[in-house]
Amino acid sequence: MSTDELSVPAALAPGAEAAAGDGAGAERNGEPVVDAREVTRHYLLGRDTVVEALRGVSLTVPPGAFVSIVGPSGSGKSTLLNLLGALDRPTSGSLRFSGRDVADLSDAELAALRNTDIGFVFQQFHLLARTSARDNVALPLVYRGAGRRERQRRATEALDLVGLSHRRDHSPAELSGGEQQRVAIARALVSEPHLLLADEPTGNLDSQTGTEIMELLQDLNARAGVALVVITHDPEVAALAPVQLPIRDGVLDQDRASASALAPAPPASGPADAEPSEGSPPR
Amino acid sequence: MRSGESVRVAAGAIAANRLRAGLTALGVVIGVMSVVLLISVGTGARSEITGQLEALGSNLVFAVPGGFEGGPTEGGGPSRSPFTADAIDDLANDLAGQAEVTGTLTSGEQARGPAGQTGVSAFGTTGSYDAVTDTDVTRGAFFSDADADTGRRVAVLGPSAAEELFGERDPLGQQVTLAGVGFEVVGLVEEAGTTFGVDADLQVLVPLRAAQELFGIQRVDTVLVRAPSPDALPGVVDEVEASLAQSIDEDRFSVLTQDDILGVVGDVLGTLTFVLAAIAGISLLVAGIGVSNIMLVSVSERTREIGLRKALGARTRDITSQFLIEALLLCGLGGLVGLGLGIGLAEVAEAVSPLPAEVTWWAIALAFGTSLGVGIVFGVLPARRAGRLDPAVALRHE
Ligand SMILES: Nc1ncnc2c1ncn2[C@@H]1O[C@H](COP(=O)(O)OP(=O)(O)OP(=O)(O)O)[C@@H](O)[C@H]1O
Ligand SMILES: [Mg+2]
Numbered sequence: 001m002s003t004d005e006l007s008v009p010a011a012l013a014p015g016a017e018a019a020a021g022d023g024a025g026a027e028r029n030g031e032p033v034v035d036a037r038e039v040t041r042h043y044l045l046g047r048d049t050v051v052e053a054l055r056g057v058s059l060t061v062p063p064g065a066f067v068s069i070v071g072p073s074g075s076g077k078s079t080l081l082n083l084l085g086a087l088d089r090p091t092s093g094s095l096r097f098s099g100r101d102v103a104d105l106s107d108a109e110l111a112a113l114r115n116t117d118i119g120f121v122f123q124q125f126h127l128l129a130r131t132s133a134r135d136n137v138a139l140p141l142v143y144r145g146a147g148r149r150e151r152q153r154r155a156t157e158a159l160d161l162v163g164l165s166h167r168r169d170h171s172p173a174e175l176s177g178g179e180q181q182r183v184a185i186a187r188a189l190v191s192e193p194h195l196l197l198a199d200e201p202t203g204n205l206d207s208q209t210g211t212e213i214m215e216l217l218q219d220l221n222a223r224a225g226v227a228l229v230v231i232t233h234d235p236e237v238a239a240l241a242p243v244q245l246p247i248r249d250g251v252l253d254q255d256r257a258s259a260s261a262l263a264p265a266p267p268a269s270g271p272a273d274a275e276p277s278e279g280s281p282p283r
Numbered sequence: 284m285r286s287g288e289s290v291r292v293a294a295g296a297i298a299a300n301r302l303r304a305g306l307t308a309l310g311v312v313i314g315v316m317s318v319v320l321l322i323s324v325g326t327g328a329r330s331e332i333t334g335q336l337e338a339l340g341s342n343l344v345f346a347v348p349g350g351f352e353g354g355p356t357e358g359g360g361p362s363r364s365p366f367t368a369d370a371i372d373d374l375a376n377d378l379a380g381q382a383e384v385t386g387t388l389t390s391g392e393q394a395r396g397p398a399g400q401t402g403v404s405a406f407g408t409t410g411s412y413d414a415v416t417d418t419d420v421t422r423g424a425f426f427s428d429a430d431a432d433t434g435r436r437v438a439v440l441g442p443s444a445a446e447e448l449f450g451e452r453d454p455l456g457q458q459v460t461l462a463g464v465g466f467e468v469v470g471l472v473e474e475a476g477t478t479f480g481v482d483a484d485l486q487v488l489v490p491l492r493a494a495q496e497l498f499g500i501q502r503v504d505t506v507l508v509r510a511p512s513p514d515a516l517p518g519v520v521d522e523v524e525a526s527l528a529q530s531i532d533e534d535r536f537s538v539l540t541q542d543d544i545l546g547v548v549g550d551v552l553g554t555l556t557f558v559l560a561a562i563a564g565i566s567l568l569v570a571g572i573g574v575s576n577i578m579l580v581s582v583s584e585r586t587r588e589i590g591l592r593k594a595l596g597a598r599t600r601d602i603t604s605q606f607l608i609e610a611l612l613l614c615g616l617g618g619l620v621g622l623g624l625g626i627g628l629a630e631v632a633e634a635v636s637p638l639p640a641e642v643t644w645w646a647i648a649l650a651f652g653t654s655l656g657v658g659i660v661f662g663v664l665p666a667r668r669a670g671r672l673d674p675a676v677a678l679r680h681e
Contacts, residue, residue: 078679082675085594087593087594087674087675087678088673088674088675107598107599108598108599108600111593111596111597111598111599112596112598114593114594114595114596115595115596116596120594120595122678126587126591126678128588128591130295130299131295139592139595140595140596142285142288143592143595143596143597143598143601144596145285147285187595191596
């Protein structure tokens with residue numbers, strides 16, 4: 001990791017220039033944060049059984065957008081999220097992050113991309129036990145070589161954003177489920193990503209707490225301009241997003257996945273010169 | 284990821300599983316401890332023996348039974364010694380004016396004096412023994428060759444023998460009984476010290492022919508010759524060989540200098556020490572397998588954590604080095620404890636047992652270095668397995 005990434009501004013204000021893997025801040029000017037075209041993902045079970053978890057998905061997420069992907073269990077939601085989060089590579093089709101094709105990126109470059117551009121929020125929180133909230137939040141910064149001081153400062157700022165800075169020294173076991181998920185959200189935000197991916201973020205929470213978490217995520221999407229993709233099988237949660245994409249048997253509802261429907265509700269990072277033709281062509 | 288951070292994470296992981304880590308490291312502790320202890324004892328034994336040999340003086344030439352190169356006992360041990368008292372007399376005559384000559388035979392015997400009875404090393408030797416071996420006579424005088432030739436029953440005592448047999452009394456002029464026969468004490472020799480817990484001062488020296496008659500043996504164990512200077516050594520060696528060869532088959536004896544003996548003794552003890560350390564090293568190898576095993580368990584337990592770290596931006600080599608450092612730390616900590624125990628036990632052995640022990644820096648470096656090497660070798664497999672985990676799959680892991 002290059003040292004100039006250490007000087008990323010901490011402010012999470014809308015339109016703030018975020019950390020970019022290979023230079024050029026121009027990437028955010030209209031380039032979709034994620035652009036998937038005809039993406040498939042097949043799993044090999046045993047010797048010759050192929051599970052087609054995704055069967056040709058096209059999806060464009062512009063900067064600042066809020067999309068929900070809703071579908072029944074086994075429909076391929078998590079598989080799609082893994083691809084959108086650069087945790088996995090498609091079997092076929094093209095997948096681009098801010099214009100960069102994952103096929104051209106090494107595993108180490110994908111790791112750097114996840115580190116700087118993408119934040120994850122998981123259903124099971126995935127916080128490290130016996131580790132304070134602040135150190136959990138600071139974890140992504142460890143992998144860009146940030147010093148302890150800077151990590152603590154930025155982690156505290158991120159905890160502030162989710163309203164938990166007073167709990168920074170508590171370990172996950174000492175926090176409620178909702179608080180744990182807030183810590184996880186702070187961890188996703190600490191690297192000031194372009195894209196926040198949440199897989200069933202309310203799945204392990206009661207409905208009241210779930211609503212609070214969704215409000216927090218929406219607020220961050222609106223205020224910080226970070227694109228938000230929420231995966232859920234809960235229609236109420238899905239309905240919060242201006243764009244809802246049903247998924248079934250590994251295929252998205254293509255009409256609704258069109259580019260026009262995905263324009264960000266408030267043009268947070270101001271992609272004034274975004275080409276309307278950019279995005280998945282309807283078929 | 285900074286390496287300081289990796290060490291902190293690894294230390295945290297070990298601390299979180301203290302008992303398991305401790306039991307795993309125990310193998311390393313025992314391995315390192317044994318390596319240090321065995322090398323220390325081996326080194327100590329070597330320097331004690333070489334020290335004893337060196338104390339005899341560097342101008343000594345030894346004639347011993349058998350072919351020395353092929354091992355001291357080849358061609359017959361001391362019990363089949365080819366040397367006789369006559370051969371020593373002949374040798375002394377041949378070398379007269381060039382070098383002092385003596386010979387010894389040794390036997391364990393019961394000795395009795397006014398203060399009590401004890402087992403002693405009884406030496407039969409000639410009147411030049413004290414001159415050849417550079418032994419000081421503290422009281423009285425060493426018996427002469429004339430005494431030896433006439434078969435007078437005279438004896439010289441080591442300090443411990445004198446004390447055991449005579450207590451506070453003055454032994455000079457008194458009788459000591461050896462194998463039932465009385466000898467008159469004519470002299471006392473200086474202290475020689477202890478080797479491997481055997482008191483070298485518990486000795487009674489008597490004339491060679493008297494000893495042969497008394498113990499019913501014809502042999503002489505060793506022939507000793509002192510050259511006047513180091514430069515004269517090679518000439519003296521040749522002379523001794525030529526002289527002895529007149530009456531004894533050349534294959535039945537060897538003539539050696541002190542350096543020859545030091546070299547061979549050093550080699551033998553060095554090899555012995557190495558073999559012992561290598562056996563102890565095998566326990567380190569076994570410990571390494573244990574470390575590998577527990578690290579694999581740890582990787583599998585922490586699969587989701589690895590997936591999470593990768594999702595947050597950890598690269599393969601961040602994860603690999605984290606687990607490698609954990610294995611190294613485990614072995615390194617075990618190694619340190621093992622060093623402490625090994626050094627401590629060596630000190631205790633040195634202090635309370637007849638075994639000499641000498642802790643050397645190279646033994647410490649070797650043992651600790653090996654423990655770290657074990658950490659790397661046996662940590663690589665689990666660490667690579669951890670690093671190669673697919674983040675998407677690892678995150679789904681239950
Ligand atoms: N690593 C894998 N190996 C084999 N098959 C897999 C793997 N991951 C997912 N699948 C299969 O792909 C399909 C889609 O799985 P996915 O996890 O994406 O579903 P999902 O929509 O997230 O379901 P849920 O709501 O239960 O989480 C399923 O049939 C699943 O069994
Ligand atoms: Mg899922």
